[in-house]
Amino acid sequence: MRVGIVGLGFRLGYLGHVFTAIDGDVDIVGYVDPAPAGLPGLEAKSISAGTRYETLAELIAAGPLDLLMIGSPNHLHLDHIREGLEAGLKVFCEKPVVISVDESYELARLMARFGEDRLMIGLVLRYSPLYRDLRAAQAEGAIGDVVSIEASEHIEPYHGAFFMRDWRRYERYSGSFMLEKCCHDLDLYNGVVGARPERVASFGGRKSFVPANDPAQRGVNDLELFHRKPSGWLGSDKVFDSDGDIIDYQVAIIEYANGVGMNFHTNLNVPDQFRRFCVMGSRGMAEGDFVRGFLHVHEGMGNRRIIDRTYANETALSQHYGADEQMAADIIAHVRHGRPLPVSTRDALEAGILALAMDEARTQRSVVDLRPVWDRFDEARMARAA
Template sequence: MKIVTAGIGLRAGHVLSTLRGVMPEADIVGYYDPQPTHLDMIGTDIPGYPSVEAMLSDTQPDLFLVGSPNKFHLEQIEAGLRAGVPRIFAEKPVVVSIEETMKLAELLSEFGQERVMVGLVLRYSQHMLDLRAAMDEGVLGPIASLEANEHIGPYHGAFFMRDWRRRSDLSGGFMLEKCCHDLDLYNMITDSRPETVASIGGRRSFLAEHAPVSNAESEIFHVKPSVWENVDDPFRSDGDIIDFQTAILGYESGASLAFHTNLMVPDEQRRFCVIGARGMAEGDFVRGYLRITRRDGSRYADHDYTSGARAAQGAHYGADAMMCADIAAFLREETDRLPVSVVDALEAGVAALALDEARRSGTVVDLTDIWTQFDAYGLRK
């Protein structure tokens, strides 16, 4: 199994090293990255290439990992498809605009969507495995409404404000870059896509007047290092992303979601509450629990993922290891499907981009025409 990568930052290095841990036959044979920062995670003796095209032509890989900054994903995925690479793994978000979404949809209709896998890792989590099992049994019934958040700590929020992700032209915006995971989950849970969206947000915490006044406090905002296109001061950067956003989504199924994200939350949360006609599920990825309750008040499940046999091990609440194990099984043809597809990822991305359009315009955005255009490529199963 020959693997190459475009981009060798922390995320790509982590995914590749985790995948190689569960797939000993995996051999990383090349990389493209003008500024590699984590070669030590995959091996400093791996040859570098001057371009993606040269790397793909020379190595003829079985798997091409696209782990570069979001702005470059589309062109690199297209290069992999046109070079005939059997499998491509693209980190989220797959693309950074509605225009790129349609371009990739066109490419997938031509070359086959099954060739592209995506890094929406939360679908692989034990939380979602257990929730899907309960939903398959009909415990919740039809989903009526949801509320959820992604609240990240100041150290992580500062990383976004210093890193290349602070610029929407490179990342696609914070809602797309960070919260596409969450939006994908709620598409999955409602078994539908957003039909209308509205959003309010802006910058209220990462402002110059709130900058730390002591060196000790300042250290908090430099815990997570950044290398490419980075700046030093998260409170006075040129970034255009928000540091808080509140969103409302109405789904094709009739369900609704209220979603809140904030980048300056000292006690982190990633909580969700799913309410159906016959029961509810409440959980938190950060705090490590999932409770499922029937409408008569009886408890269907009460999972603690912080200890015991179900304890989460490793990054993304244990989901990274689970994702790589599933990908290994898929590449070995031991299974014919994964829990998330590139089409799922594109649909979550459209939701994120529409929410930012709603925030900027101060209007309710109707997605009907976008879905009509997207569905014309025949990708939905």
């Protein structure tokens, strides 16, 4: 399978390794990136990235490609997706797929034109064993009707500092922290609820990564922690005096079309990080944590624990709780044989629109009504090329 990459950053460099490890017939034949931060990682594993091209058009023209993989900064995704689809290629794009509601409408129109099976999105947590087990328990009736959800994604200070130093610190490139980092989680819970979010309120800001909290002000000289995770394009050494405009904590409440309520919390400065959820239903309750690696399901009558499972935080290949290698295997099978995937472009866009609504609610200090957005979104999805 011949693969081309546009945006060979750390993530696509890592996924290049995973894809070739899963299937020895995967061959990366070329890439486009003026400063490929992910290239040394591939070379260290004796994996060739093929020929370097100046533009995506040159990479496509050199073809043929069975799959175009997009790992460029988020604000470039839409143009790269469009170029790949118009060239007749199957396309894999890292999350988040686009960075605005208007871009979501535009991509919906592209899907109406080219078909959703041509575009695959890297919402990798859909492939994790924990999430698959959660959905299986839900399908078997262990939870009953979902009533409410409490969920969070919290990351350690070294990871939060990375966001303050990386290009992702600028919303004009990333979309926002909620979109860039938490679209994974919002997609998962949208899937559990089985309905679209309709009303959103949110609050947040930056209170940890500010000059007053710089450990250097307290005479701490060992600041390696905050520079442990390398940044690529537009990288900076500034952490507590970052010029970025992203938040470092945010809370949100969501009401779905079927009446389910959810609260969601993210924080970039949590020493003992966790990524957990509790799904409360009419017949039972499911509680889990991706970082701490467990899933507990309790039945409502008698409070008996009917599922008690543990999971590895990382595996030999996966940085995402066993999900990366499963995603690679499923994407390869989809490209070769058309095997269905557990997450669609529509799922990705709906999670992204929810994240963007959270940020609108936060900045406008208002409750955002998403129903008009879904009307326009569905109109775009039904569009056809002239």
